[in-house]
Amino acid sequence: KELGKTKPEELRTSTGKVPVSGRTIAVDPKVIPYGSIIYIQNYGYFIADDCGGAIKGNTKDIFTASHKEAIQNGKRLANVYLLK
Secondary structure, three states: OOHHHOOHHHOOOOOOOOOOOOOEEEOOOOOOOOOOEEEEOOOEEEEEEEOOOOOOOOOOEEOOOOHHHHHHHOOOOOOEEEOO
């Protein structure tokens, strides 16, 4: 579901959880296991609760509250640390 067409609390991640803006991140579960806590330099701490068709290998996708916010943030390179 596209976030602009539904309420965030109606969405579910691959792990069945409600995504939280600024906390939920999509990962490739072959690289980072679901439930892992990761730190992205200059962005903060996230929980790996989701994946997506375009999320392969080292690509990550931070859940945002709106499509507009996601577009504003754009694609960036960052250091990522697997904490747990």
